[in-house]
Amino acid sequence: MLSSLPESFRTYGLAADIRTVLLLRKAMTRGLITTLGDVYNVLKGIVVKEPADMGPFTKAYYAYFLNIDVKNGETLEDAILRSETFKQWKETVLDEADRNIDIDMSDLVSRFLDEVHLTSYDIKEVVSGRELFNRSDADQADEEDDSINDEPVERELDRMADYSDLSLQELLDRMEKIKEQQKARHGGGSHWIGTGGISPYGHGGAAKNGIRVGGTGGGKMARKVMGDRNFFPIDRDAILNDNNIDAALASIKGVIEESAVEKLDVPKTIKTGLKRGGLFIPELSSDKNEELKVIVLIDNGGYSMAPYIRTVQNLFRKMKTRFAHDLETFYFHNTVYEYVYKDERRTQRMPVEKLLSYDKTYRVFFIGDSAMAPYELNSSSIESLQAIVKKFRKTVWLNPEPLRYWGSTYTIQVMQQIMPMFPLTPHGIERAVRKMNAKGGG
Amino acid sequence: MAETSYWTGSEKYLCDPQLAQAFHMARTLGMPLLIEGEPGTGKTELPLHYAESMKLDLHVYPVGSKSNVEQFVARFDHVKYLRDSQIEILNAQREEKGLDSKLSTGGRNPEMLADYVAKGPAARAYGSPNSVLLIDEIDKAPREFPNDLLYALSHRKFIMPESGEEVSVSEEEMPAIVITSNREQELPTAFKGRCIYHYIHFPDKEVMQQIIDKHYPQLDEKVVKVALDVFYHLRRLGLERAPTTREILNWLKYVREASPQDAVRKIEGLEGIGALIKTQADMERVHRMLGSDPRQFSMN
Numbered sequence: 057m058l059s060s061l062p063e064s065f066r067t068y069g070l071a072a073d074i075r076t077v078l079l080l081r082k083a084m085t086r087g088l089i090t091t092l093g094d095v096y097n098v099l100k101g102i103v104v105k106e107p108a109d110m111g112p113f114t115k116a117y118y119a120y121f122l123n124i125d126v127k128n129g130e131t132l133e134d135a136i137l138r139s140e141t142f143k144q145w146k147e148t149v150l151d152e153a154d155r156n157i158d159i160d161m162s163d164l165v166s167r168f169l170d171e172v173h174l175t176s177y178d179i180k181e182v183v184s185g186r187e188l189f190n191r192s193d194a195d196q197a198d199e200e201d202d203s204i205n206d207e208p209v210e211r212e213l214d215r216m217a218d219y220s221d222l223s224l225q226e227l228l229d230r231m232e233k234i235k236e237q238q239k240a241r242h243g244g245g246s247h248w249i250g251t252g253g254i255s256p257y258g259h260g261g262a263a264k265n266g267i268r269v270g271g272t273g274g275g276k277m278a279r280k281v282m283g284d285r286n287f288f289p290i291d292r293d294a295i296l297n298d299n300n301i302d303a304a305l306a307s308i309k310g311v312i313e314e315s316a317v318e319k320l321d322v323p324k325t326i327k328t329g330l331k332r333g334g335l336f337i338p339e340l341s342s343d344k345n346e347e348l349k350v351i352v353l354i355d356n357g358g359y360s361m362a363p364y365i366r367t368v369q370n371l372f373r374k375m376k377t378r379f380a381h382d383l384e385t386f387y388f389h390n391t392v393y394e395y396v397y398k399d400e401r402r403t404q405r406m407p408v409e410k411l412l413s414y415d416k417t418y419r420v421f422f423i424g425d426s427a428m429a430p431y432e433l434n435s436s437s438i439e440s441l442q443a444i445v446k447k448f449r450k451t452v453w454l455n456p457e458p459l460r461y462w463g464s465t466y467t468i469q470v471m472q473q474i475m476p477m478f479p480l481t482p483h484g485i486e487r488a489v490r491k492m493n494a495k496g497g498g
Numbered sequence: 499m500a501e502t503s504y505w506t507g508s509e510k511y512l513c514d515p516q517l518a519q520a521f522h523m524a525r526t527l528g529m530p531l532l533i534e535g536e537p538g539t540g541k542t543e544l545p546l547h548y549a550e551s552m553k554l555d556l557h558v559y560p561v562g563s564k565s566n567v568e569q570f571v572a573r574f575d576h577v578k579y580l581r582d583s584q585i586e587i588l589n590a591q592r593e594e595k596g597l598d599s600k601l602s603t604g605g606r607n608p609e610m611l612a613d614y615v616a617k618g619p620a621a622r623a624y625g626s627p628n629s630v631l632l633i634d635e636i637d638k639a640p641r642e643f644p645n646d647l648l649y650a651l652s653h654r655k656f657i658m659p660e661s662g663e664e665v666s667v668s669e670e671e672m673p674a675i676v677i678t679s680n681r682e683q684e685l686p687t688a689f690k691g692r693c694i695y696h697y698i699h700f701p702d703k704e705v706m707q708q709i710i711d712k713h714y715p716q717l718d719e720k721v722v723k724v725a726l727d728v729f730y731h732l733r734r735l736g737l738e739r740a741p742t743t744r745e746i747l748n749w750l751k752y753v754r755e756a757s758p759q760d761a762v763r764k765i766e767g768l769e770g771i772g773a774l775i776k777t778q779a780d781m782e783r784v785h786r787m788l789g790s791d792p793r794q795f796s797m798n
Binding site: 075079082083086097098101102104105106107175327330373 | 515519687
């Protein structure tokens with residue numbers, strides 16, 4: 057039971073393994089799981105390890121437990137509306153509901169979500185809040201159950217109240233059965249969700265008792281997650297933007313140089329000396345040293361670069377605050393002649409010679425689209441660039457222009473001959489950093 | 499039996515149901531709860547208020563760049579030990595010379611190694627059943643700290659240095675462990691794997707209003723509404739450092755002494771906005787976008 061869960065979840069890029077299943081089982085034995093919403097909650101706590109996992113997790117959950125496959129870029133609502141599971145569920149709802157009532161599809165999806173994400177916490181709240189389900193109600197339900205079968209909701213309510221008595225094996229069997237039924241599209245009978253399902257306070261109950269079980273926002277959350285780009289794994293080949301900036305930052309971390317030196321560890325020497333009753337023997341420790349020296353040259357001239365400048369600045373600023381090392385930023389327009397500029401408005405000039413006097417261990421990032429009139433890339437400019445590349449052996453150009461245009465832009469091709477060029481995407485940055493590190497020396 | 503009732507917050511602390519459920523789950527499963535989220539979303543507040551309202555012992559370990567497991571669990575005080583054993587010798591010598599007065603070891607006995615073990619928050623928490631253990635801002639720790647911690651936490655047992663004393667706790671009496679992180683550094687996957695993870699989302703207007711209400715129940719409704727409008731507007735500006743819950747509470751603290759009309763006027767005039775905006779660049783941006791009078795930006 058549930059043995060296929062890790063495999064299925066892993067296809068969504070989630071870290072799930074046998075321990076996930078064991079923990080889930082443990083949660084069941086501890087009475088944490090009585091509804092499908094609980095499964096979602098518990099699994100979320102176990103499987104989701106960062107905000108970006110939320111989207112894939114919700115997807116994996118809907119696919120595995122409800123057989124609802126959310127396609128890339130599709131909203132959860134659309135996926136639900138399209139699914140067989142929802143159609144079946146809708147049938148049963150419509151069977152019970154007054155057919156004369158106009159039913160809004162979006163409302164129906166909300167209800168569906170509420171049922172899927174109904175947790176035992178919600179139920180507890182309802183039960184303790186309204187004391188709706190006292191013994192007499194349950195007895196009544198039982199009687200009805202004997203006579204006619206159109207009141208399954210109350211019957212389930214009663215069973216719900218006694219769910220704690222259900223053994224683990226029963227619970228597992230039940231889940232397995234329901235999952236199978238959900239898979240075999242001709243289901244019928246009891247479903248995960250719906251009248252005979254695991255969520256007893258479903259639509260019928262809500263309508264009859266006049267209470268709306270809203271859930272604690274699980275449904276709202278799921279809906280949000282599927283539509284929110286923040287919750288999806290970053291497309292590492294997308295041009296750098298605010299959403300994938302952290303992925304880029306992770307790639308760029310690779311430029312930190314680590315070195316270790318042995319040095320006398322005075323506190324440790326004293327400590328161990330004291331332990332030995334006053335016999336002091338020098339203790340050495342290796343002192344790890346992280347070095348990051350970066351020069352960033354940003355092309356902020358012209359409209360073509362405008363959309364990227366802020367993100368690029370953000371990226372390097374984040375890099376500076378997170379790793380707190382030596383970072384210099386300069387600006388240029390299209391290409392570098394004799395000067396680069398210290399400020400964004402390009403008023404404070406700094407001669408290239410001065411730039412060349414920086415320590416040669418600096419890594420240099422050019423960021424620009426390298427699109428300019430061919431005459432701009434004249435000999436003086438090429439000389440400057442070549443001098444920079446010669447001095448700083450670890451120099452790369454990051455280009456926000458889509459890769460497919462590179463071949464058709466003359467100035468890009470020239471620039472590529474001067475220094476290695478990579479796309480301004482998390483993936484491209486990673487490759488650039490790898491290239492820098494591979495060169496060695498510097 | 500472990501304290502595993504479902505806790506939903508106290509008078510002063512509004513616990514988001516999702517967080518309350520994750521916390522309940524972590525306690526029921528006897529696993530640490532790892533909370534991440536923007537600064538100022540009340541990550542640290544959860545265990546503090548939980549311990550207070552449930553009257554449980556609270557042990558806090560604030561993590562810093564120099565944190566190590568020794569501090570967290572226990573360390574042996576070699577200096578004190580050395581001093582006390584010297585005192586023993588001294589006392590023996592004094593006795594020989596016929597001196598009555600003895601130097602004191604402060605009730606510690608060098609024969610008893612346990613007397614020299616200084617217990618850290620983890621050992622103390624494991625020593626008192628059903629306590630609460632907060633490991634605050636674990637992302638500030640050196641890289642290897644979380645992994646060292648992992649071992650310590652998953653065995654429910656610490657062995658005290660030198661004395662060999664064992665501090666252990668049954669699964670039922672396991673302290674509720676809450677770990678917070680600001681995501682300044684990624685935590686090792688193995689570490690995250692042993693925790694129940696919860697990410698706190700920034701509260702929306704409605705929830706924020708309830709939070710404010712818990713802190714300043716006497717505040718005029720209109721003042722809160724105006725302040726919230728300004729606050730969420732500022733958050734939407736895409737500032738370098740967006741204001742958080744802590745900041746709006748501070749701001750309201752600043753204006754709450756005034757009469758409601760004055761307070762509204764102050765908020766609308768962005769008076770004391772220094773409580774919300776924390777960098778010069780952001781301040782200029784706010785100024786540019788809201789076009790306010792820069793003279794009002796000073797905090798009294």
